[in-house]
Amino acid sequence: MFGPLLRGDKITLRPARENDAEHFVRWFADMEVTRFLARRMAITLEQEQEFLKKVGESKDDVWWVIEADGKAIGATGIHGINWLDANGHTGIVMGEKASWRKGYATEAMRRRTRYAFRELNLHKLMTEVDTENEASRKALERNGYRTVGVSREQSFRGGKWRDRWLGEVLRDDWEKKQA
Numbered sequence: 657m658f659g660p661l662l663r664g665d666k667i668t669l670r671p672a673r674e675n676d677a678e679h680f681v682r683w684f685a686d687m688e689v690t691r692f693l694a695r696r697m698a699i700t701l702e703q704e705q706e707f708l709k710k711v712g713e714s715k716d717d718v719w720w721v722i723e724a725d726g727k728a729i730g731a732t733g734i735h736g737i738n739w740l741d742a743n744g745h746t747g748i749v750m751g752e753k754a755s756w757r758k759g760y761a762t763e764a765m766r767r768r769t770r771y772a773f774r775e776l777n778l779h780k781l782m783t784e785v786d787t788e789n790e791a792s793r794k795a796l797e798r799n800g801y802r803t804v805g806v807s808r809e810q811s812f813r814g815g816k817w818r819d820r821w822l823g824e825v826l827r828d829d830w831e832k833k834q835a
């Protein structure tokens with residue numbers, strides 16, 4: 657499913673449009689963008705169009721394009737949602753490097769977290785981040801995610817094995833912070 661339009665102060669989360677696929681072709685060919693992602697291979701236009709179709713039809717994923725100043729700059733989603741246990745895994749990519757360090761990821765996660773707890777009625781959100789990905793972890797912690805543990809030597813990149821930080825946020829803890 658595509659999530660509905662969620663307007664923040666600096667960014668907007670919106671459903672995908674037909675021409676969005678081309679942005680991802682460019683972003684996923686850039687190793688600086690993908691270095692911390694689980695998916696590190698480039699993608700063709702057809703593969704990305706297929707992905708957008710699949711994610712739009714999925715009943716267990718909620719996915720948005722992130723927009724700033726009317727331009728697509730990235731994407732975020734809640735994946736593998738278990739509707740019985742009311743939990744899911746979150747992820748984000750900011751493909752436009754000129755948009756980094758402007759607080760956009762922090763705000764996109766804020767909108768996503770609120771929507772997950774207040775509209776989807778989820779109980780918990782989980783994620784995994786390369787331990788060297790300080791920016792992502794900071795943005796997650798700003799949004800209430802807490803350490804669950806560290807998965808050792810989980811991915812291989814730049815000639816080295818890298819650990820992954822496991823984080824999660826429970827709705828009750830998040831709600832207390834909203835008061």
Ligand SMILES: CC(C)(COP(=O)(O)OP(=O)(O)OC[C@H]1O[C@@H](n2cnc3c(N)ncnc32)[C@H](O)[C@@H]1OP(=O)(O)O)[C@@H](O)C(=O)NCCC(=O)NCCS
Nearest residue numbers: 689692749750756757758759760761762790791792794795
């Ligand atoms: C990681 C990523 C999502 C961060 O997005 P962003 O919009 O630049 O993040 P924000 O501007 O909201 O910054 C979040 C925090 O990280 C800090 N930060 C940003 N870039 C940083 C960097 N390169 N190194 C260290 N800290 C950084 C910010 O100062 C901010 O901290 P603060 O809240 O204490 O001020 C983005 O760089 C990205 O998508 N990278 C490529 C893909 C990726 O790594 N995705 C995440 C996989 S889990």
